[in-house]
Amino acid sequence: MQATYSPRPLVGVIACCREVEGHSAQMVTDKYLQALYRYGVTPVILPVLAVDMLTPEQRAAETTALLSRLDGLMLTGSYTNVSPDRYSAERAPENTRDDLLRDEEALCWVHEAVRHALPLFGICRGFQEMNVAFGGTLHQAVQTLPGMLDHREPSADNMAGHYAPSHKVKIRPGGALAALYSGEHSEVNSLHQQGIDQLGPGLDAEAWAPDGLIEAISVRDAAAFALAVQWHPEWRSKDHPFYDALFEGFATACRQHRTQRAAQLDAC
Numbered sequence: 001m002q003a004t005y006s007p008r009p010l011v012g013v014i015a016c017c018r019e020v021e022g023h024s025a026q027m028v029t030d031k032y033l034q035a036l037y038r039y040g041v042t043p044v045i046l047p048v049l050a051v052d053m054l055t056p057e058q059r060a061a062e063t064t065a066l067l068s069r070l071d072g073l074m075l076t077g078s079y080t081n082v083s084p085d086r087y088s089a090e091r092a093p094e095n096t097r098d099d100l101l102r103d104e105e106a107l108c109w110v111h112e113a114v115r116h117a118l119p120l121f122g123i124c125r126g127f128q129e130m131n132v133a134f135g136g137t138l139h140q141a142v143q144t145l146p147g148m149l150d151h152r153e154p155s156a157d158n159m160a161g162h163y164a165p166s167h168k169v170k171i172r173p174g175g176a177l178a179a180l181y182s183g184e185h186s187e188v189n190s191l192h193q194q195g196i197d198q199l200g201p202g203l204d205a206e207a208w209a210p211d212g213l214i215e216a217i218s219v220r221d222a223a224a225f226a227l228a229v230q231w232h233p234e235w236r237s238k239d240h241p242f243y244d245a246l247f248e249g250f251a252t253a254c255r256q257h258r259t260q261r262a263a264q265l266d267a268c
Ligand SMILES: N[C@@H](CCC(=O)NCCCC(=O)O)C(=O)O
Pocket: 029, 076, 077, 078, 079, 080, 081, 123, 124, 125, 126, 191, 192, 193, 194, 195, 232
């Protein structure tokens, strides 16, 4: 009996602009790609391109055409920060690394993904991008604020140490995160110095750190999975039930989207 072939969902993963051996490059660190593949979806790296040559209308059309070929979108972490210009703030001295092309694309893709009910998963910088896209603002150096924890990665001589559990988060009962994971709290890793100041209108807070910093958000009334977290669930996700539940939820949403997309293609 011939096996029925069900193509794996395609998930776009935003790239970061970096310099590699003197050349400008666009990259995604491997742990995001491998994590997605482990959950049964195929990642495709999405470069952030020279968008200034397009009119806003052309950009919206290009974005719609791009996202219509996908079953999910992941906005990854990055050592760079969303430009404070994007939320009308003065630059803090600790804020030294930008990726303006990524800002331009990510903030547009967030709205288009939500508008087209494309499953959307933001991680760390991606979490911050979703908040700014919805009109929210960021603290640029949380560790300098009175009463706040230092959320930067713990000093360690290996990556496992940097990505080790760092603090608890409290999960909002009855929220989108609680729908994926039954625990009221969980330990998470922490590798960031920026964080949400004002939550964007239309977003719900889904988890908090012990100092009150928002650590997870969802898009209220989203027609598909639209969650973002400040920590890194892609790090050894199968070893952490909370991280695992997040990726399972996202992958399930991408599979559902793939099925709907296939049905639409068959109907053409
Ligand atoms: N630059 C922002 C976001 C921090 C972040 O995404 N860190 C992870 C970088 C490496 C990785 O992708 O795991 C901030 O400092 O808040």
